[in-house]
Each structure stands twice: as structure tokens, then as C-alpha cells.
Amino acid sequence: MKYNKDFLGGLYKMMVRIRTVEESFVQPILDKKIICPVHLCSGEEAVPVGISASLSKKDFVFGTHRSHGHYLAKGGDMGELVAEIYGKETGCSRGRGGSMHLIDPENGMLGAAPIVGGTISLALGAALASQIRKNKQVSISYFGDGATGEGALSESMNFASLKKLPIIFVCENNLYSTHMHISKMRDNTNNIADLAKPHNIKSYTVDGNDVLKVYETSKEAIEYCREGNGPVFMEFLTYRQRGHVGPDDNIQGTHTDIRPREEINEWLEKDPILRLKKVLLENNFFNNAEINKIHKEVELEVEKAFIFSDNSNKPQIKDLSKYVYK
Amino acid sequence: MSINNRKLTYSLAVNEAIKQMMEIDESVFVIGQGVESPWYVGNTCTGLIEEFGEERVIDTPVSENAITGSAVGAAIAGMKPIVVHPRVDFMLYAFDPIINQAANWYYMNGGRASVPLVIWPIVNRGGEQAAQHSQALHSLFAHIPGLKVIAPSTAYDVKGLLISAIKDPNPVVFIDDRWIYGQESNVPNEIYEIPFGKGTIRNEGNDITLVSFSYMAVEAQKATDELKNKGINVEFIDIRTIKPLDEDIILNSVKKTGKLVIADGSWRTGSFAAEIAAIVAQKAFKYLKAPIERVTLPDIPAPASSELEKAYYINSDNIIEAIKKVVNYK
Numbered sequence: 078m079k080y081n082k083d084f085l086g087g088l089y090k091m092m093v094r095i096r097t098v099e100e101s102f103v104q105p106i107l108d109k110k111i112i113c114p115v116h117l118c119s120g121e122e123a124v125p126v127g128i129s130a131s132l133s134k135k136d137f138v139f140g141t142h143r144s145h146g147h148y149l150a151k152g153g154d155m156g157e158l159v160a161e162i163y164g165k166e167t168g169c170s171r172g173r174g175g176s177m178h179l180i181d182p183e184n185g186m187l188g189a190a191p192i193v194g195g196t197i198s199l200a201l202g203a204a205l206a207s208q209i210r211k212n213k214q215v216s217i218s219y220f221g222d223g224a225t226g227e228g229a230l231s232e233s234m235n236f237a238s239l240k241k242l243p244i245i246f247v248c249e250n251n252l253y254s255t256h257m258h259i260s261k262m263r264d265n266t267n268n269i270a271d272l273a274k275p276h277n278i279k280s281y282t283v284d285g286n287d288v289l290k291v292y293e294t295s296k297e298a299i300e301y302c303r304e305g306n307g308p309v310f311m312e313f314l315t316y317r318q319r320g321h322v323g324p325d326d327n328i329q330g331t332h333t334d335i336r337p338r339e340e341i342n343e344w345l346e347k348d349p350i351l352r353l354k355k356v357l358l359e360n361n362f363f364n365n366a367e368i369n370k371i372h373k374e375v376e377l378e379v380e381k382a383f384i385f386s387d388n389s390n391k392p393q394i395k396d397l398s399k400y401v402y403k
Numbered sequence: 404m405s406i407n408n409r410k411l412t413y414s415l416a417v418n419e420a421i422k423q424m425m426e427i428d429e430s431v432f433v434i435g436q437g438v439e440s441p442w443y444v445g446n447t448c449t450g451l452i453e454e455f456g457e458e459r460v461i462d463t464p465v466s467e468n469a470i471t472g473s474a475v476g477a478a479i480a481g482m483k484p485i486v487v488h489p490r491v492d493f494m495l496y497a498f499d500p501i502i503n504q505a506a507n508w509y510y511m512n513g514g515r516a517s518v519p520l521v522i523w524p525i526v527n528r529g530g531e532q533a534a535q536h537s538q539a540l541h542s543l544f545a546h547i548p549g550l551k552v553i554a555p556s557t558a559y560d561v562k563g564l565l566i567s568a569i570k571d572p573n574p575v576v577f578i579d580d581r582w583i584y585g586q587e588s589n590v591p592n593e594i595y596e597i598p599f600g601k602g603t604i605r606n607e608g609n610d611i612t613l614v615s616f617s618y619m620a621v622e623a624q625k626a627t628d629e630l631k632n633k634g635i636n637v638e639f640i641d642i643r644t645i646k647p648l649d650e651d652i653i654l655n656s657v658k659k660t661g662k663l664v665i666a667d668g669s670w671r672t673g674s675f676a677a678e679i680a681a682i683v684a685q686k687a688f689k690y691l692k693a694p695i696e697r698v699t700l701p702d703i704p705a706p707a708s709s710e711l712e713k714a715y716y717i718n719s720d721n722i723i724e725a726i727k728k729v730v731n732y733k
Contacts, residue, residue: 137480171513180512187479188512192503198472199504205473206480209432209458216480229499232469239464400514401548403572 080289082362086371088130088288089357092122092350093375095146098155101379102162103324111162113175116143120286120318123349124249125150127291128217131299132185137203137216139196140189142177143249143317147219152184155378156385165389172392173400185214193254194220194227197246201233204244204308215302216244223254225269226262234276234310241307245298246273248312249285255321256335273310285313286349289356316344411590413583416558417447420565421485423594425455428483431569432459434474435487435523436467443489444525445584471497471522475505475574478520483569491524491578492535505574506549520574521565526618526668527581528705529712537705539668541617542675544576545646551599552645554578556620558588560643563597570596578645580618580668600647604656608636611730612656613722614679615666616642619698623666626722635730645675653679654687661692662732664725668717671699693732696725 099119105111121143129150132138140147148158153169161168162176170178177191187203190196200218207214224230225248237244248269252259263269273280279301283294291313298309318341319325320334357363363371411419425431432455437443439452439462451460463470467488474486488494494501505518528537544552551573555561561579568575605620606627615623620641627637638656642649657663663683667676676697683695698721706715 139476168513170511170515173513174511178511180515182516187476188508188516190504190511192499195472195499195503196476198469198500199476199479201469202473202476202478202482202484203480204476205434206477206482209477209482216476229468229472232464232466233472235464236466236469236473240461400510402551403509403514403517 078360085353085357085362088126088292089350089353090371090375091126091150092288092353093372094155094378095122095126095149096350097372097375098149098158098379098382099145101383106323113162113164114322115162115176116322117319117324118143118146118317120344120348121249121251121315122146123288123291124247124285124313124315125219127288128247128295130292131296132215132217134184135214136185137200137207137214138186138219139200139203139217140179140186140219141196141221142189142191143221144179144189144219145176147189148179148181148186151181151186153179153181153186155382159382160386160389163386164391165386166392167385167389171400194224194229196220197224197227197229197233200244201237201242204237204242205240207243208240213303214243215299217247218244219247219249221254222248222250222252222259222269223262224248225272226254230272234273234278234308237308238276238278241305243302243305244308245295245302246308246310248310249315250312251315251317253317253321253336270310270312278308278310280310280312282312282314285315286347286352288349288353316347318345318348408589409592410587411558413558413561413586414445414447416562416590417565417579418449419590420562420569421448422451422454424566424569425451425459427594430481431483431485432461433485433487434461434463434470435489436463436465436470436493437489438462438487444487445581467493467496468499472500472504474520475500475508475518478505478518478574479508479516483519485521485523485569487523487525489525489527490536491526491540492538494524501550501574502547506547509573510549517572518574519572521568521577522574523577523579525579525581529582529716531707531709531712532705533707534704539700541576541578541645542669542673545675545678549574551575551647552578553599553643554617554645555643556583556586556617556641558586558590560597562590563595564599564643566594567596567599571599578617582618583621586621597643599644600649601644602640602642602649602652604638604652605641606637606639608638609660610636611638611662611664611726612653612660613637613639613664613666613726614642614653615639616645617668619666619668619717622717622719623722625719626726629719629723630726635726637726648679650682650686653683657683657687658690661690662729663691664696664698664722664729666698666717666722669699670702671697672702674699693729696729698722698725
């Protein structure tokens, strides 16, 4: 095994942090204590965790409506995430954005937005800024398979290729655009990475539930980008274990998750956390007690994050118009 | 040393503002379709590529959405981009990055990241260009919280306002009208700023208040001059920036004259003229001696044929007619 214990433990812990805090939102959502729409990424943690392992604080990330993992993996504070979801003044977006607008500029997480494909060109611009400043910052654009239907992606790939911009287009292909299976929106389910070909952009299709594969390929891609060779397109095959929005798409009493049970079960077996755990145990990096210790530490952190949020104030009505203009 | 009586055309004042700001601030760059083509941007970008290189003066493929988005993203990453669209009509592809992203970014991220961006659509009407090369959409942008909208009408103003726009930490839509490009005025050599939200009284008068901006301010000045010869003293105010709006300068004038005409180059329904009329009706109601008149385009797409264009576009004659109507109101 070419990895050391601390590195693998770090990847494992980060995935567990994302999973544990996300799962802790489920009951409050069902109890209607969390009001803002929350898009859980349970099952998709390996992608941002594997990628962020090769990024520095100065590298840029733009996310989507499903960005809890992008935010935490880039170094975002968990307490500020929970507080944001509860609409608190101490949230990462001061309670003005909610779950779909997570930001942490000090760590290079420059923002997230739910307009499908809407942040791709923003990441393109961050890459352009890096090229003009000649400081080798790499820009990561996260988007889902649904965004491959947007013209902004094609426009952005062309411009990135033309100018050799340091951007990585990261498609988290979880097979569904909200309710719609990919077979209903694309002619061929296997060709997302091929979108990069006519733009002469280097591309990969990677098992997005294998954090080590994600790490290895994205490390290569990030170095390629950083050295000024131009953009890279990466498609990660993954699956969300929860609904499009909320725990199971149970909206107003109607179960709207139309995905087949067998398909969901099949992907639950490919859970990225369980897979890494297996590697850790089989290679004797960790024993069960040590694994449990990681989980305990994370549970404590999540508990603290909720306490931080509970003890935080809501924004004051007098501040409604604050932040319209700087 | 500044030469304050130097004459410069409006378009060269734009050029000078960009050039001087690029010289003093390395984070300023220009991006957009046709920055190296006078056919697209007149002489506003002349010499920029030669001085600053293609990395900071970027002519782009026809991809309005992504290019505008890239300017927004670069601004979020700390640059000060100027994104140009040679026709405002083409920029409609970019409403997502402008409205959903740039305008909202600072608010929806709780002030954690701002968007110091100049969005520069060029309005280029007439010449039988028909409906998709002719629209004046400032009223649409003024509707959006988070955007500022400037609409200068003179060479002096455009330089000062554009410099303010580049320095502003927010997204600013710079409404630029090709019909003004040849206008000349005194333009100081040095860098100077004109603050947003400060209109200017171009002509003092007691009979009626006339409010305008952008190209229509040129027509408004003509109307003011003509009416002076006919014994009507117009107080003509060029508001210069639509958002923020200098309400006080308008209200104070209406309190004096009791009469108001607004000349706005956009369509009648939902025009910015309607907003000004609403403000005055609410805040200076008791001073009004006549109904407020608006001179706007009719609610019709721009036609191609010159014969129809003559009836469609508004000018000083329409303003004079409206002023006479209000002044003679009984």
C-alpha cells in the first residue's frame, strides 16, 4: 500500500464528517425544524474529499445546490454550516443564503448556487483571474449530470480550452436530474466525459465512490492544470443515497423518489465510506477500535456544531437590507 | 498637470477612463466580444491591446453567457473586470450571470464576497437595424436589487462615472449609447470620479422640470434650448445614474416648478420614467400643478424601415410637445 495511515485516516474522517453532519439534518427536516431546502450528498462524499486532498487553501471551488461536501472538504467550518441551514446570523452566509449558498473565501470556497450550470462560468472566471495573475491557482467547478444539458458548460469548455485555463470541470454524475433518470435526458448514458473531446480537453471517467481512485486521478489532473497545460474534464460516477431534496423526496406527504429500490440497494453496497473502511482494516492501518474512535470524534464535533447553531441568534429584522450593496 | 479645457469626444473619454484605470490597477481587465473591432465598440478600446496585451484585453468567442459569467467569477476571485457587449440585445443570453449571480452574490453570501464588476452593454439603435439591435433595457436592470445602473450623456460624465464604476465594489451596469459617441465636452486629463446618485442641473428654469439621462439627455438639451427662445424656461436635470437615483434633485426642482416631464429612451410600460413619476407623485404630490408627462418609446418593437423608425424613435420634438402640453395645462 503506497499510502500512509495518517493520509488515509484523514480522507476517512473527512468523509465521515460530511456523512454524519448531513445525516444529523434528517430528523430536523422531518420535524420541520429545518425549513430551507436541504440537498444531501450522502453517498457522494468521496468526490470532494478525494479532490480536495490535492488542493491548497488558495485554490478555488464553486459548488451547486448540493455542496455541503464541497464546502466541508475545502475546509469550511461545520458549525457555520449548521448555523447557515438553521438561518442563523453566525452561518457561513450570515443566514442570507441557506443550504444552497455556502461560502468560505478564506479557504477558497468561493460560493455555491442552485441555478443548474450557473456556477460553471464563475469557476471559469476564477481560472481566468489565476491566469492573469500568473499565480497557478486551480479552479474547481462542481456540477451534476443535469448541467450537461446547459449551454453554459459547452461555452465554458470552449473558452477554457482556447485560453488553456486552469479549471477542472467536475461532473458528479449521480444519474438523476432531480427526478429524471439520465437515460431520459441524454442519448447515451456513458458519454458525459466525451463532451470534452470536441474541445480537445483531457477527460476522465472515474468511479466516484472510490475515494482513492478519485484522489489519484484528480491529483494528476490538478497538477496538469497547475502547470498551465489547460483544463481537464472529470466525470465521477456516483449516487445520492437520499432524495433530490430532503431525506427521501417526501414532499408534502407524497413520496416522489421514483428510483427503483434495487438500484438504491446496489449503490448502498458501493458506499464510499464502507469501501475505504474495508481498505483501512484489511491493510491493518486501523483496527475497529480506532475506526470507532474517529466516528466518536466526529459525533462530538457534530454535537458541538449543533450547539453552536442553537446558541446563535437569528439575523435581526433591522438588518434585512444589509448586504444588498457593499 | 491637468488641462481642464481639453475637448474630448464621449467615446474617447470612455477609452481614457479604461486606459487610466488599467494603468493604476492591475486587477482591471476588459473582456468581451469585439474589443479589437471598431465595428463593435467604436474607438472606445483603441490602443488597449497594444498597451496591456491580450491577457488583459480579451476578445472572446460568441459566448455571452459564459463570458459574462467568467467576468463575474473573476470579480468574485478579486479582479475588477469590465465586460463589454457590443449590443445590449446580445447580453440577454447573460441574464443568469448578471441577475442570478452577480446581483445576488453579495447578499446571498452574507457579505462574504462582493462582485466588483462593470457590465457594459452598448445600445446601438436606428439605421434600420430592427428589433434585436436596438433595445434600451436600463429599466430592466434598474429593477434588480444589487445592481447599480449608470447612464451618462456627456464625455465629462462618462469618464468620471466609468472610473467610479470600476472602483465600485458592486456590479455596475454602464448603459452606453452609440448615439452619444461623437458628443464633445471638456474632459480633464487626470483620473476623477463622479459620485453615483448625484444628478446635475444642466439648465436652471422656473417653468417646468425636465428629467432625462443617457442619449435622451442630448435631445432634452436641444428641447431646452429651443424652448428658451420661445420663452419657456425649463429646469433640465440629467440624473446621470439611474440607480442609485438622486431623488432630491428632482423633488426640489418639482417643488419649485410644480410641473414635470420625463424623457426616457425605453418603452412606456414599466419604464424608468414610470418610477420617477411614482416617486414624484408620492413625495411631491401637493406641489404638482399638472399631470406628469412621460416621453418614451411606444410599447412596440423597433421596426427596420426608416419610414417607420421616424415615427418610432423619440427626439426633442416629442419632448417639446410634451412640455407645451404640461405648461399649458389648465
